[in-house]
Each structure stands twice: as C-alpha cells, then as structure tokens.
Amino acid sequence: MDRCTVGSPANTAELPLPVLDDLLVLELASVLAGPSVGQFFAELGATVLKVENPRTNGDATRRWRAPNVDDAEDNDDRSAYFCCCNTGKQSMALDLSTATGQALLHDLAREADIVLASYRPGTAEALGADYETLSAINPALIYGHVTGYGPDRERAGYDAVIQAESGFMHMNGPADGPATKLPVALMDVLAAHQLKEGLLVALLNRERGGGGAYVPVSLFQAAVSGLANQATNWLVAGHSPQRMGSAHPNIAPYGTPFATADDRSIVLAVGTNRQFTALCDILGCPELADDPRFSTNADRVDHRDALADRLGARVGQFRSGPLLTALREQNVPAGVVRDVPAVFGQSTAQAMTLDAGPEDPSGLRQIAFPHPDEASSSLSPPPRYAEHTSTVLRERLGCSPERIDELARKDAIVRSAA
Known part of the structure; x- marks a missing residue:
C-alpha cells in the first residue's frame, strides 16, 4: 500500500492511501449525488466509465448553464454545473432500452468493481441494470444505488423537495421571513458522502474475503441524518427548531x-x-x-x-x-x-482547484489530500457527451470498427461527433 504525506510542511502526517487504479467503475447515475461519487473514485485512480442515456442526450446537467454564459460555454456540452462532478471520467452513450445496449452493459459489468446508479425503483430492472441482474453476471460487484426515498419507494427525489420535506427549509431563513432553500444541493452532497463511505466499507469487506454488496442511500435519509443537533433538539429536548436567521439554537453569540x-x-x-x-x-x-x-x-x-x-x-x-x-x-x-470570488482568492481554496488546460474547464477536488502519484492534479477534463464510446467498445470489449458502425446504425450507441 502506498503512502502520501498530508498537512503543512511544519506538521505533516503519514497516512495510508490505497491506490485504486485497478478499479473499474460504471457510472449509471446522473446529476450530482452519484456523479460526485464517481469523481471521487476517479480522483483516487479508478477508471470511471460514465454511461449516458442517448434518449436524453446524456446527463441533464450538461445543459444547466450558469447565468450570462459566453459563447464558449454555450457551444460546449460541459456546463459549469456538469464540470463540478465529472472530471476524470470517460463518457459513452448506451441505449439501455434496447437489448443490444443492455448486452453491452452486461459485458462491461463482468469486469466492473462498482456500479453507481440513481434509478427510481423499478426503472433499473426494466433496463437490465439492477443489482440482481448485474450481480448474477458478476457476484463480486458492488452496487451503489442513490434513490429519493429508499429502494422500496418509486417516488423520484429532488434536492429542493427533499430540503422542504426534511425540515431544512423550515429552519432556514430569517425569523420573520419565508422558509428558504439552501443555495447548494446539500442533500445530494450528504447522500454522496454517505455512499462513498458505504462503498469504501464494501470494498474493504470484499478485500477481506467477502463478496459483492448492494449499498443503498436515499436523499431523504441522508437529509434526516444531517439534521444532527437540530434533530436531537426535538428528540431529546422536545424543542421544535424554528427559523433564526444565522443564529445558533444552542450557542450564543x-x-x-x-x-x-x-x-x-x-x-x-x-x-x-x-x-x-x-x-x-x-x-x-x-x-x-x-x-x-x-x-x-x-x-x-x-x-x-x-x-x-x-x-x-x-x-x-x-x-x-x-x-x-x-x-x-x-x-x-x-x-x-466572503463572496465566492473572494473565497477563491485564498491560497487554501486555490490549492483545491484542478489545473485547467485549454480544453479543461476548471473543477474542484473532492478529496482534501493528494493522490500518491498526484493523479488528482492530472485528471482528464470532464468528458464531452459520448466522447469515449468507440474507444471503450474497442479497447474493453474488443469491438471492431465494423461492429461499432453496426451498433451505431441500430441506435444502441451514440458516438462523439468530434
């Protein structure tokens, strides 16, 4: 196991850090929670294949533009939002509603270590991308599944709604003002961190002789667990938290x-x-x-x-x-x-940003320490939609150019126009 040094030069500590460059991660998830986990593994050296849906032209966040974007971003399918959680990945477009697309996914799953999914219950089964199907192909597979309300509830989860239903909006905002959504999709972020933890534990268990695992995380449960002291203010002390602006319910000032x-x-x-x-x-x-x-x-x-x-x-x-x-x-x-520009004027924040080349939109590290070989500072840029479809099919599944052409004609795949 390699080691890396973290901390300031005057106060360093040696911590073991696993090199995960032998792991293959299939990312079937979209938006923020699941892709954040995929980027986390990419930063630790894993190969992450982002499998996108041709019927939606890929991850929806590719089109979530920042206000007042210039022509450069407007002509690029990697929006600023998309870039926050998709660095270091390869993008391929498979139509899993087709039998051929499902067969290609199953071929990839045979060699995969982790699958990341964010399907509503029932959807993955219809696409042949559920844990039961994929684990039958690969018993050692670890399947991380983000849902809105749990694997037994079909309702889709959206951060703003989860914030409302989990108490966060009720508590947030000035005392004399309306309930207010947090300016970051924090429920997605919390769920992503919980999923990272669960997947790392599952990997450790597998290394110790265990098998594959199904690791479910829901946005709602992640949100409730994030209530922390506000939850126990009610459960233990019987105090129902109310909006207080920026004040703290238990401490002053x-x-x-x-x-x-x-x-x-x-x-x-x-x-x-x-x-x-x-x-x-x-x-x-x-x-x-x-x-x-x-x-x-x-x-x-x-x-x-x-x-x-x-x-x-x-x-x-x-x-x-x-x-x-x-x-x-x-x-x-x-x-x-501070406002956000002032935040990134600080050296500590600057050290967390990825080096951006001419083809590389800026991004943030998801880990607070460097990879042993500085892999996290030399990650590939966020991929364009379907950029690596042909490469993955050729190099991982041994598909010939003729076979790839045939798959494209059948609309089972989409190849990059570049």
Missing part, C-alpha cells in the same frame, strides 16, 4: 453577522465562557462578561437578542482587519463573510 466600521460583516463562533470574556475585553466592554444575563452560555442563549444588540453596537466601532487580528490572537473564533 454564534453565527450572527455583525457589521464593522468599514462595512464588512464578521461572524463570531463563541462556544466557551473564556472566549466570551476575551471577546468582551477586545471590544472594550468587559462588563458584559459579568452581566448576569450573559455570564453563561445558557444565559446568553436566553438573552440572545439583547446580547446581539450590545455586541453589534461595539463591533460597529472597529474596522474588520484589526478586529479580526485581535480576535485571532486571543483564540476567539471569528471570520469575515
């Missing part, structure tokens, strides 16, 4: 933005009495730490509005730079509110 003298917003994350006392000293109001309304975290939570008024008045007298420096010197957690 925590999360509320305060305006500084130079019109910037800073956020505090004060979780201990020591931090609160240091904050008050820095702001020049040490008496607040002795005020009975604010002496403990429980008191501060009970009187959060009065506390926010006092802190807001004091913070507004300081410029953000000197104030943040003073807070950090005293180990008081605080940060400035």
Whole structure:
C-alpha cells in the first residue's frame, strides 16, 4: 500500500492511501449525488466509465448553464454545473432500452468493481441494470444505488423537495421571513458522502474475503441524518427548531453577522465562557462578561437578542482587519463573510482547484489530500457527451470498427461527433 504525506510542511502526517487504479467503475447515475461519487473514485485512480442515456442526450446537467454564459460555454456540452462532478471520467452513450445496449452493459459489468446508479425503483430492472441482474453476471460487484426515498419507494427525489420535506427549509431563513432553500444541493452532497463511505466499507469487506454488496442511500435519509443537533433538539429536548436567521439554537453569540466600521460583516463562533470574556475585553466592554444575563452560555442563549444588540453596537466601532487580528490572537473564533470570488482568492481554496488546460474547464477536488502519484492534479477534463464510446467498445470489449458502425446504425450507441 502506498503512502502520501498530508498537512503543512511544519506538521505533516503519514497516512495510508490505497491506490485504486485497478478499479473499474460504471457510472449509471446522473446529476450530482452519484456523479460526485464517481469523481471521487476517479480522483483516487479508478477508471470511471460514465454511461449516458442517448434518449436524453446524456446527463441533464450538461445543459444547466450558469447565468450570462459566453459563447464558449454555450457551444460546449460541459456546463459549469456538469464540470463540478465529472472530471476524470470517460463518457459513452448506451441505449439501455434496447437489448443490444443492455448486452453491452452486461459485458462491461463482468469486469466492473462498482456500479453507481440513481434509478427510481423499478426503472433499473426494466433496463437490465439492477443489482440482481448485474450481480448474477458478476457476484463480486458492488452496487451503489442513490434513490429519493429508499429502494422500496418509486417516488423520484429532488434536492429542493427533499430540503422542504426534511425540515431544512423550515429552519432556514430569517425569523420573520419565508422558509428558504439552501443555495447548494446539500442533500445530494450528504447522500454522496454517505455512499462513498458505504462503498469504501464494501470494498474493504470484499478485500477481506467477502463478496459483492448492494449499498443503498436515499436523499431523504441522508437529509434526516444531517439534521444532527437540530434533530436531537426535538428528540431529546422536545424543542421544535424554528427559523433564526444565522443564529445558533444552542450557542450564543454564534453565527450572527455583525457589521464593522468599514462595512464588512464578521461572524463570531463563541462556544466557551473564556472566549466570551476575551471577546468582551477586545471590544472594550468587559462588563458584559459579568452581566448576569450573559455570564453563561445558557444565559446568553436566553438573552440572545439583547446580547446581539450590545455586541453589534461595539463591533460597529472597529474596522474588520484589526478586529479580526485581535480576535485571532486571543483564540476567539471569528471570520469575515466572503463572496465566492473572494473565497477563491485564498491560497487554501486555490490549492483545491484542478489545473485547467485549454480544453479543461476548471473543477474542484473532492478529496482534501493528494493522490500518491498526484493523479488528482492530472485528471482528464470532464468528458464531452459520448466522447469515449468507440474507444471503450474497442479497447474493453474488443469491438471492431465494423461492429461499432453496426451498433451505431441500430441506435444502441451514440458516438462523439468530434
């Protein structure tokens, strides 16, 4: 097993990192959750074949354009959204509604290690792409299945609806405003992380002598598990979480933005009495730490509005730079509110971006550490639709040019026009 070094030069740690370049992953999933998992394995060295549907012209996110795109993106089927989770893959288009397309998939599945699917229950069976069918062909196959509400419910899952139905929208937004969707498809992201964990455990079990496995993850269950302390606020304490803006239900001052003298917003994350006392000293109001309304975290939570008024008045007298420096010197957690361009102006964020060549739209790493051979920094760009159909059929299934032409005539495949 190879090893890699992670951490800063002054504080490095040796961690074992498996090289997965002998794994073959078939990605039958689309949109965000499943493809994020596919990209994760690509970044760890696996070969990931993205099998796309000709009847929809491939993954729907290929056409989810960013606002005000220029002609270059408008003429490319790799939208910015698509690029967030499809780096390092090969794209092939198989029509699984045909017997020939299914036969080609089954040939690929014989050699595959992992299948990623996001079909509604019943759809995979109709396409010959379900776990029972594919595992009969390859008993060692590990099948990761993302659904909306579980493998026994036919209802499709969409992030915005899941956010609404799992409590996130109800809790998000200002106290006097409407329920508000989070600006990222976080339910997909949570489900993707859960699926990664499940697949890695299944791979470990297989390495230890176990067989293949079916690993189901649902968006709804991932969302409910992500409620974390808000769930136990209800289950344990009987408190039904409500919208509070950026405030924290259990800690104060925590999360509320305060305006500084130079019109910037800073956020505090004060979780201990020591931090609160240091904050008050820095702001020049040490008496607040002795005020009975604010002496403990429980008191501060009970009187959060009065506390926010006092802190807001004091913070507004300081410029953000000197104030943040003073807070950090005293180990008081605080940060400035940044927009996305400012986020990627930071060296730490820049280190997480993939190097982009002239044909390579920029992307983000899904792993926080480098591959031993720096494979994650030299991944192939997100594939164009059906870009690798002929290559995969020729190199993996031994199809001749004549056979590939025949498959195209039968509409079982789509080849890249390039």
